[in-house]
Amino acid sequence: MTIKDIAKLSGYGVGTVSRVLNNHPDVSDKARDKILAVIEASNFQPNSNARHLKRQTVSSLAIIVKGNQNMLFLDILEKIQMLLSEHGEPAEVSYIDEDSNEVECALALCRERNPKGIFFLGANLNYFTDAFKNIEVPCIVLTNSVSSLDYDNLSSFYTDDEDASYRLCSYLAEHGHKHFGVIGGSLAVNQIASSRYKGCIKGFKENNILFDEDKMYIPCRFSMEDGYQATLKLLDNTPDVTAIIALSDTIATGAIRAICDRGKRVPDDISVVGFDGISLSNYCVPRLTTIRQDTDAMAIKSVELMLLQTHYPGSARNDSVPYELLERESVKAI
Amino acid sequence: MTIKDIAKLSGYGVGTVSRVLNNHPDVSDKARDKILAVIEASNFQPNSNARHLKRQTVSSLAIIVKGNQNMLFLDILEKIQMLLSEHGEPAEVSYIDEDSNEVECALALCRERNPKGIFFLGANLNYFTDAFKNIEVPCIVLTNSVSSLDYDNLSSFYTDDEDASYRLCSYLAEHGHKHFGVIGGSLAVNQIASSRYKGCIKGFKENNILFDEDKMYIPCRFSMEDGYQATLKLLDNTPDVTAIIALSDTIATGAIRAICDRGKRVPDDISVVGFDGISLSNYCVPRLTTIRQDTDAMAIKSVELMLLQTHYPGSARNDSVPYELLERESVKAI
DNA sequence: CTGAAAGCGCTTACAG
DNA sequence: CTGAAAGCGCTTACAG
Numbered sequence: 001m002t003i004k005d006i007a008k009l010s011g012y013g014v015g016t017v018s019r020v021l022n023n024h025p026d027v028s029d030k031a032r033d034k035i036l037a038v039i040e041a042s043n044f045q046p047n048s049n050a051r052h053l054k055r056q057t058v059s060s061l062a063i064i065v066k067g068n069q070n071m072l073f074l075d076i077l078e079k080i081q082m083l084l085s086e087h088g089e090p091a092e093v094s095y096i097d098e099d100s101n102e103v104e105c106a107l108a109l110c111r112e113r114n115p116k117g118i119f120f121l122g123a124n125l126n127y128f129t130d131a132f133k134n135i136e137v138p139c140i141v142l143t144n145s146v147s148s149l150d151y152d153n154l155s156s157f158y159t160d161d162e163d164a165s166y167r168l169c170s171y172l173a174e175h176g177h178k179h180f181g182v183i184g185g186s187l188a189v190n191q192i193a194s195s196r197y198k199g200c201i202k203g204f205k206e207n208n209i210l211f212d213e214d215k216m217y218i219p220c221r222f223s224m225e226d227g228y229q230a231t232l233k234l235l236d237n238t239p240d241v242t243a244i245i246a247l248s249d250t251i252a253t254g255a256i257r258a259i260c261d262r263g264k265r266v267p268d269d270i271s272v273v274g275f276d277g278i279s280l281s282n283y284c285v286p287r288l289t290t291i292r293q294d295t296d297a298m299a300i301k302s303v304e305l306m307l308l309q310t311h312y313p314g315s316a317r318n319d320s321v322p323y324e325l326l327e328r329e330s331v332k333a334i
Numbered sequence: 335m336t337i338k339d340i341a342k343l344s345g346y347g348v349g350t351v352s353r354v355l356n357n358h359p360d361v362s363d364k365a366r367d368k369i370l371a372v373i374e375a376s377n378f379q380p381n382s383n384a385r386h387l388k389r390q391t392v393s394s395l396a397i398i399v400k401g402n403q404n405m406l407f408l409d410i411l412e413k414i415q416m417l418l419s420e421h422g423e424p425a426e427v428s429y430i431d432e433d434s435n436e437v438e439c440a441l442a443l444c445r446e447r448n449p450k451g452i453f454f455l456g457a458n459l460n461y462f463t464d465a466f467k468n469i470e471v472p473c474i475v476l477t478n479s480v481s482s483l484d485y486d487n488l489s490s491f492y493t494d495d496e497d498a499s500y501r502l503c504s505y506l507a508e509h510g511h512k513h514f515g516v517i518g519g520s521l522a523v524n525q526i527a528s529s530r531y532k533g534c535i536k537g538f539k540e541n542n543i544l545f546d547e548d549k550m551y552i553p554c555r556f557s558m559e560d561g562y563q564a565t566l567k568l569l570d571n572t573p574d575v576t577a578i579i580a581l582s583d584t585i586a587t588g589a590i591r592a593i594c595d596r597g598k599r600v601p602d603d604i605s606v607v608g609f610d611g612i613s614l615s616n617y618c619v620p621r622l623t624t625i626r627q628d629t630d631a632m633a634i635k636s637v638e639l640m641l642l643q644t645h646y647p648g649s650a651r652n653d654s655v656p657y658e659l660l661e662r663e664s665v666k667a668i
Numbered sequence: 669c670t671g672a673a674a675g676c677g678c679t680t681a682c683a684g
Numbered sequence: 685c686t687g688a689a690a691g692c693g694c695t696t697a698c699a700g
Contacts (some may be wrong), residue, residue, distance in 0.1 A: 002692095002693055002694085003693065003694060003695095004693080004694095007671095012670075012671085013670065013671040013672075014671085014672090014693090014694080014695090015670065015671055015672075015673095015695080015696080016669085016670060016671075018694065018695055018696080019669095019670090019695090019696095021694090021695095022695080024696095026669060026670085027669070027670085028669055028670085031669080031670080045445035046693080046694070047387070047692085047693050047694070048445075048694095049383045049384075049386040049387040049448075049692085049693080049694090050383075050387050050676090050692070050693035050694040050695090051693080051694055051695080052383040052676095052694090053381070053383040053384050053387050053676050053677065053678085053692090053693080053694075054675080054676050054693080054694050054695045054696085055676085055694085055695070068408060068411070068412040068415075069405070069408055069409075069412070069613075071403070074402060074403055074408075075403075077402070077429075078402040078403070078429075081402075081429065092426060093427060093429070095411075095412075095415065095427070111379040111382075114383075223613070224613050224614065224616075224617040225613065225617075228617065253614070253617050253618070254617055256617075256619060257616075257617040257618070257619065257621075260619055279403075279557070279558050279559070280558065280587070280614070282558075282591075283558040283559075283562065283587050283588055283590075283591040284587070284591070284618060284619070285590060285591065285594055285618070285619050287591075336676095336677055336678085337677065337678060337679095338677080338678095346686075346687085347686065347687045347688075348677090348678080348679090348687085348688090349679080349680080349686065349687055349688075349689095350685085350686060350687075352678065352679055352680080353679090353680095353685095353686090355678090355679095356679080358680095360685060360686085361685070361686085362685055362686085365685080365686080380677080380678070381676085381677050381678070382678095383676085383677080383678090384676070384677030384678040384679090384692090385677080385678055385679080386678090386692095387676090387677080387678075387692050387693065387694085388677080388678045388679045388680085388691080388692050389678085389679070389692085
């Protein structure tokens, strides 16, 4: 069933059929009604390949998500998709590993799909430096900042990770903690982990806390299992630790389990804080003290900007979104 | 940059360029080398809309996931994508709400994308009954069975939900429990929930357990928050409950939290079992006794069958995949 | 308001 | 082995 069949069936030409399909005004009511009726009856749908080939443009937005099991990104993704669908804008989502090159992925997408805009959920700036210049559609990075890059079509809405983890440190220091451990993220390849880690280091310095990076920082991927193993290692390295900063809630979940398995209790023996504020952090036992990233705000702002920029390309924006320290049950004053 | 430019640049015709692009054998080495060099130098990528329009077929597979935050499906999705990419097969994934109509979604996909095969992660058979006849590509449903349907191009690999939840019941009964609650899923719209529930009912009957469906079964969506609220309600309805069957691990997580908030302990006061065996179930406190669905096997089998059937359409298969009862820490004998 | 026609970038018989 | 040409299903000036 093609546009030709509809033309034949309705007694009009393909041009007119195409016009009603695309809501052009210059069609008589009579023709429109007739053609619509035929389309309805035959359940016709225009071929999108032909349409896009002709139009030399594609209808949809793309979303690249770094990390398949990243609950924070999933949360944001869901919200973005909901907002987008309210505007009748479909989006294609691609998942890549947390260590993969998202710019390469975007480049491939541009060639194959020609999206009119791209959301990046998670980004490593190293990948952007050179390669991004080949991407021309509006792009928005979420949860970390790209303000150090200077591309007109690359914006970001982010949590000030460094500031937030600094706050976490201070909070724990105020609660009397002196012996810290930090787990999570590979500093080399993970943008987000390294700024969070930087905030921790700053916090340690300002609070005169001794921190031996080799023994007290254990890098790991963003998963429960990795958080679990890293914590076991940390506990071996530094048995006197009283406060653990996990660089994400998922990692914190593994940490709490590891502490239990070593026969200690959270927060009575060891306090744990997370980062992200995903749903799980409010249902685990004990509830996790963490940084809540404002995923609603990030989703709303990024969708608004994207919709605007796909119609009126403008200059880049880099706005931080306020976070919140959620004081819950996993920290104890000592 | 189009195939015409490449033709001009290389001194050959578009036909020959197209042939090397598609790895046809009937091209001289000389022509191939020359053309490949030009393609390389100009960074040319064929336009996929034109290609697909011409071929009347699309290269990729589609995956429809019911429920954005469903960790089990995410786990399977990740595995399927990995296996697919080993074979150089890209896949497009679409998320829909756990209550949405996946067949409608598939139909839209077929019109717009023309995928060569579709994986359904989660399926409600009601939606398939009539509408599926309009889908002609090979399709595979995961985690529930479609054997009651009779379509040649619709297969499934599944966990025997009814049997597994029956097993859960028996396990709890063997541990001395008599007062049960069941939470999760809307029986009307959710295929998976209703077969799990059926298994529970069977278990109750065989073990002579009194079960008042109105008071002891609380339906809810597959989220922690909903599991939490449902459990609170259950606890109000039936204060003497000693065992709660949550129809998924996510729901169970909410349940455990709710029990704690009511000042009771798991498993000392109330035993809780889940369903799925997602990563979280092994890291929460206490570790969850649950049914492990074999996501590895389901991913492998479904990818193998899909790859086979996209080349050699065959008849449908409906195989159950063995599950496993994971006895962990959330059940106590009384 | 409408139709006939060109053309988007490819692939693939067909002829040579 | 290679080129010229038709055609995939649409959209959009152009002419009327």
